[in-house]
Structure formats: C-alpha cells, structure tokens
Amino acid sequence: MSSSMTCGLQEMPSLATAHSTWDWHQEQLKVMFVGGPNTRKDYHIEEGEEVFYQLEGDMVLRVLEQGKHRDVVIRQGEIFLLPARVPHSPQRFANTVGLVVERRRLETELDGLRYYVGDTMDVLFEKWFYCKDLGTQLAPIIQEFFSSEQYRTGKPIPDQLLKEPPFPLSTRSIMEPMSLEAWLDSHRRELQAGAPLSLFGDTYETQVTAYGQGSSEGLRQNVDVWLWQLASGAQGQGRRTPCRRASAHFWDWDSHTGPTLGALVPRQTQTFTQVLRPNSLHLILLLLFSRRAPRW
Missing domain, CATH: 2.60.120 (Jelly Rolls)
Known part of the structure; x- marks a missing residue:
C-alpha cells in the first residue's frame, strides 16, 4: 500500500494483533477501525448503510443478496458501500485492519441479529434491538444463541420469530468493491x-x-x-x-x-x-x- 493510503495508521492503537475496534468518532456519524481475526456465523441487519475500506489485509463480507448467500471479498485498498437492510456478516483475518463508517440510529429504528439454517434463507434465531453500541450489545445476544435450544437442535422455534420483521430486506443489487487508489488515478x-x-x-x-x-x-x-x-x-x-x-x-x-x-x-x-x-x-x-x- 502506498504511503498516501495508510491514513496515518501510526496514530492508531494496535488493532491487527487481535480482534478489536477503535471507535474513532461516535456521534451522528460513526467511524471505526476494526482489527482481526473475527469469524462469525451471525448476520447483522440495520436500516442504514455501511462503508468498508480495507487498510491492511483482506476481509470477506458475507451477505444475503436477493435471497442468496454471497461472499464479498474486500481486498486491501478497496472501498465498498453496503446498502441498507442487507443481512451481513463480516469475516476478518489476523493482521488486518479495516475502516467502517455508519450512522447513529434514529430512536424509531431497530437493528436485527439473525442466524440462518445452513445456507438457506430460513431464520434459525433472531433478536431485534435498538442499537446504541453494537460492540457491547452483540455479545449477550450471541451468548443467548449459544445457550439456546435452536443452537442445540439446529431447528427454529416459530413462536420466537417475528411474523412481520420491522422492515423488509433490501432487494437492491450489491456493487463490487473497487480499488480506491485506482479510482482516484482514473x-x-x-x-x-x-x-x-x-x-x-x-x-x-x-x-x-x-x-x-x-x-x-x-x-x-x-x-x-x-x-x-x-x-x-x-x-x-x-x-x-x-x-x-x-x-x-x-x-x-x-x-x-x-x-x-x-x-x-x-x-x-x-x-x-x-x-x-x-x-x-x-x-x-x-x-x-x-x-x-x-x-x-
């Protein structure tokens, strides 16, 4: 990566040695630097969009696009915009650092955390919540899932799933990540x-x-x-x-x-x-x- 693209990484705490997040700005606009490794099975859903930019190393963003599972590979130096209301599951590797930009939620908005049955669209487990700090709110929900009957059996409990989610999932096509440096050069x-x-x-x-x-x-x-x-x-x-x-x-x-x-x-x-x-x-x-x- 060229020196112009490192974004002053020497100013940041070390993020590439273990999974951690540096919340650099947390107001109406939320700016975070995220290090790996972090492999997960859950899918996050929100009503806002997210911008991903890989500063060091590559990552995989697993998404559900128009009813199908898809892996979006975001390589070092690439930038990517995830549309709103798309289930997504970031997969980060050791010695990687990425930038994530999103927005603060409105008081009327709910975020969702879902687990799916294998590679299907069938929801195994879900929780909807108002998101103030995703970093602290995810862990209890994930722990609840690992302690649940759904996790033990691999089968959903229909009575624990919302009949009507807070919002429909996006039907928008998802763009390909692009090299920021190449885009600027062009x-x-x-x-x-x-x-x-x-x-x-x-x-x-x-x-x-x-x-x-x-x-x-x-x-x-x-x-x-x-x-x-x-x-x-x-x-x-x-x-x-x-x-x-x-x-x-x-x-x-x-x-x-x-x-x-x-x-x-x-x-x-x-x-x-x-x-x-x-x-x-x-x-x-x-x-x-x-x-x-x-x-x-």
Whole structure:
C-alpha cells in the first residue's frame, strides 16, 4: 500500500494483533477501525448503510443478496458501500485492519441479529434491538444463541420469530468493491481541475465525495462530516479530521498554507477554520464522508 493510503495508521492503537475496534468518532456519524481475526456465523441487519475500506489485509463480507448467500471479498485498498437492510456478516483475518463508517440510529429504528439454517434463507434465531453500541450489545445476544435450544437442535422455534420483521430486506443489487487508489488515478484530471466527484453516486443515503485542488463548498445539512486527507507524491501521510454538525462546509487548498476546512456552525456567528496540513504536496485529494438525514 502506498504511503498516501495508510491514513496515518501510526496514530492508531494496535488493532491487527487481535480482534478489536477503535471507535474513532461516535456521534451522528460513526467511524471505526476494526482489527482481526473475527469469524462469525451471525448476520447483522440495520436500516442504514455501511462503508468498508480495507487498510491492511483482506476481509470477506458475507451477505444475503436477493435471497442468496454471497461472499464479498474486500481486498486491501478497496472501498465498498453496503446498502441498507442487507443481512451481513463480516469475516476478518489476523493482521488486518479495516475502516467502517455508519450512522447513529434514529430512536424509531431497530437493528436485527439473525442466524440462518445452513445456507438457506430460513431464520434459525433472531433478536431485534435498538442499537446504541453494537460492540457491547452483540455479545449477550450471541451468548443467548449459544445457550439456546435452536443452537442445540439446529431447528427454529416459530413462536420466537417475528411474523412481520420491522422492515423488509433490501432487494437492491450489491456493487463490487473497487480499488480506491485506482479510482482516484482514473479521475485525476477531473480532480486536478477542481471538480468534486462522488464515489457511489446520489442514489444512496451515504455520500463519499472526492475533492481535488481548488475551493469547494460542501454540505448544507445539519449532519456530521468526516474528512480524510489523501496526498499523492512522496511527502506525508493521510490525515483524518472529524467535523461536527454544521450547516455548510467548505475547504480551500493553498500551496503555502496547505488545505483548510471551514464550517458555518448553527446558532453561532463565527466560522471555525482548521488547517489540516501546512505542507506543500504535489496533489491534495480529500474524501468527504457524510450521511443524509434519514428520510423515514
């Protein structure tokens, strides 16, 4: 992996030696770095989307796509957007680290944890819950399953399954993971010309936008924005910057001062501006992660 893609891994605690999660930002936008190994049989379901990016090593994301089981291999350096309401089961290996970005749940939303009968779509065991901290809430549910009759017999108990789940599963086709570095290289001219480009289009709740040189204005919504600075060339590493919810975001690149991020903060008259990196680089690339306010 090039130095520009390591995202300042030296700043993070060691995650690649044993399964662990570093919750780097936990507000409206949830930003986590997850290490392996972690092999699991359960499938998680939520009403929001998730972005996966593999920093070190590969992972497998098992999903249920349109009624069929499928393994999505996300290799080192690849980025992937998982649609909402898709059952998924991350499989992580030793000495790997991945980035996961999702959003805080609405008070009316429930997450699901399911076990299926083999490779079928038949639900063996399920629990629905309001998710505040998935890292602490999963373990008791998993332990309940391993102590259950369903686990011992491999047969579901119909009376313990919801007749009508909180929401239908997604019927959307799932994209293939893509190399972030290759995508940036293929769009380098547009980014150098100052055109912001969306990685996943505008049909998702999640917005991941790449910005090149020049001045740009970002969101005008009261949502969190997570800015990830990438630089090509030999100088420097990437840098991550969380930005609190604001009505508008903008950034500017100057060869003398480096890139700056600004935000107009609601209910305040001042504008805060943060110098992200006072360094002269051949090319500055910024990835801006955000979530639209849910529509439901």
